[in-house]
Amino acid sequence: MMTKTTLFLFALLLGQFSTAQTMNKELTQEEQRVILHKGTEMPFSGKYYNFTGKGTYVCKQCNAPLYRSSDKFDSGCGWPSFDDEIPGAVRRQPDADSRRTEIVCAKCGGHLGHVFIGEGFTPKNTRHCVNSISLRFIPAQTETAIFAGGCFWGVEYMMGKEPGVISVESGYTGGTTQNPTYEEVCTHTTGHAEAVRIVFDPTVVSYETLAKLFFEIHDPTQKNRQGPDVGNQYRSEIFYTTPEQQKIAERLIAQLKVKGYDVVTAVTPATTFWKAEEYHQDYYDRKGTLPYCHKYTKRF
Numbered sequence: 001m002m003t004k005t006t007l008f009l010f011a012l013l014l015g016q017f018s019t020a021q022t023m024n025k026e027l028t029q030e031e032q033r034v035i036l037h038k039g040t041e042m043p044f045s046g047k048y049y050n051f052t053g054k055g056t057y058v059c060k061q062c063n064a065p066l067y068r069s070s071d072k073f074d075s076g077c078g079w080p081s082f083d084d085e086i087p088g089a090v091r092r093q094p095d096a097d098s099r100r101t102e103i104v105c106a107k108c109g110g111h112l113g114h115v116f117i118g119e120g121f122t123p124k125n126t127r128h129c130v131n132s133i134s135l136r137f138i139p140a141q142t143e144t145a146i147f148a149g150g151c152f153w154g155v156e157y158m159m160g161k162e163p164g165v166i167s168v169e170s171g172y173t174g175g176t177t178q179n180p181t182y183e184e185v186c187t188h189t190t191g192h193a194e195a196v197r198i199v200f201d202p203t204v205v206s207y208e209t210l211a212k213l214f215f216e217i218h219d220p221t222q223k224n225r226q227g228p229d230v231g232n233q234y235r236s237e238i239f240y241t242t243p244e245q246q247k248i249a250e251r252l253i254a255q256l257k258v259k260g261y262d263v264v265t266a267v268t269p270a271t272t273f274w275k276a277e278e279y280h281q282d283y284y285d286r287k288g289t290l291p292y293c294h295k296y297t298k299r300f
């Protein structure tokens, strides 16, 4: 038989579940300070005040689409500025200071910033002054790059730091077997290389920039090894996903050869990329250590 207390707990649990379904991941302390407690991030400190990628800005807390990049402009104020919102996405309410107008996500009520009218920045005469930390950017288009340059832990770590890179996964590709495991790849019978698959926003970072970085974080003159890691799974290879990527890769290799580097990097069409076991993903970030296997060397 259910007591009042168990009924109450049950209702509480239900409430939590329905909240969890609409809410994003747990907010960090700084996200909570701004989004829940209406704080303000330092000007010129946010991720998006000086950012020009093409796409949509969604609510950090609930993922509701809020602003389009086509409505973003540079007001010089140090926070992302928009002269319009996605219709119905943003609610205006008097600020606690009773002078300004606060803006919140219409769906979840998360604090975004303030809106100012009549400043004359753009013909719409409106400035949504939004904290970067209240937003998450989703690019309109993405491109995929696949590189093999020795131990994938290090390549993943260093590529992941590049602005415009949305995600990097460690995995296996270029071989002949299906669903390879790390142990199988280590036996040198699968033909697979350790590789990373990068999804990036080409309006922020070009394939050429990423490919140059690839040649500068591993040694493209070492055949079937990278430093202490020896074996054909550690070979240097670019798996292109478009004909343009192939051209860029071959041009960069030609440039390096002119500079005297005896580049052994193969350039081949991408085939199935098999994502590696979870314990290989985000390896150095989880360990909290720097890569032993890769470092940056300027070559271009």
Ligand SMILES: [Zn+2]
Pocket: 059, 060, 061, 062, 063, 064, 105, 106, 107, 108, 109, 110
């Ligand atoms: Zn929201």
